[in-house]
Amino acid sequence: MLMNRKLVVGDAERALIYRNRRIERVLGPGVHRVRALFDEVDIALHNIAVCDYTGKDVDVLVDRLGDRLSEHFVLADLGAQEVGLVLKNGRVEDVLAPGTRRLYWKGLVAVEVRSISLGAGLELDEAIAKRLRQLGLLDKFAATVAVPEEHLGLLFVDGKLSRALSAGTYAFWNVFRNVVSEVVDxxxxxxxxxxxxxxxxxxxxxRVNLAASYRVDDPVIARTKVSKVADVLYRELQFGLRKAVSARTLDELLGDKAALDAEIFGHAHGQVRALGIEVLGVGVKDLILPGEMKEILNSVVQAEKSAQANVIRRREEANATRSLLNTAKLIEESPVLMRLKELEALEKVTEKIDKLTVFGGLDGVLKQLVTLKS
Known part of the structure; x- marks a missing residue:
């Protein structure tokens, strides 16, 4: 018995006809008659406003429809080294992982799948990275790197150094590969x-406190040969400090700190230069002595200063005595100079007396004054 089933397919619909559980054809918009004669016929209506085909039989459709597949579907069939960008009406809307096979309905939404080979390079175009960030998909499929000014980025792919990155923002496909980045200051x-x-x-x-300044001169060498730059430099500064201090006495350390700084600098600079680290300067901040040693040094300094003061005092006394002797000789040889000295003495005396009574004239005063002094 011949039986026809009426099927109405709308503009936003497509119908998949299954006969005896095998795909037969795809029907577009319109009124259709589907013949059924002792056959099991199933009809699956799909809303193509959502262009992603959600059925579980993608491989079956690709195999059974063959050349007719492109009439109703866009096929995304990616290789193991490819990712796919799904564009809907000209805008990126999704990312497909390598090895993905997916169907999209043709019709209401213009769908395009662009395959990108990972062998040609892992870096994403800036516009694509920006769009994926808007969609919240960037971190799922890509590793992002932000390199500030005065820094250098190092990109490692599957554990191997791939390239150095100057200041800027980057994104790299991180699918089926281990993409890791580090930023070096x-x-x-x-x-x-x-x-x-x-x-x-x-x-x-x-006890000694030391400070040093440095910078990373070769980031690639410093990263590949050194685990932690600061730790390596700290250790070499320790070694250089111990070597320099143990070779000097306390007086030498206190007397010439510049030589101590220079020796430590030379040791540390020579040890870390080959590791991509440049030491710019080294300085001893503090030399801290125990309490009893401070007291001893203070006593020594005090004794030295006292001895210096005594030497200066004796020298000045000798100079003063010598000056008096010279003056006495001049006075002895010159009566006029003697007279001037007497007048100076009289002037100093009269300055301290409110009332002075003179007997015998000026000669009498001078004679009595000389007599009193003698």
């Missing part, structure tokens, strides 16, 4: 070595 940095308990050559215990 190229600015001048500082490291401090504090509280180092050391012995001088003359067995004096003291």
């Amino acid at each position: 190229l600015r001048v940095q500082s490291v401090e070595v504090s509280g180092q308990e050391l012995l001088t050559r003359d067995k004096v215990s003291l």
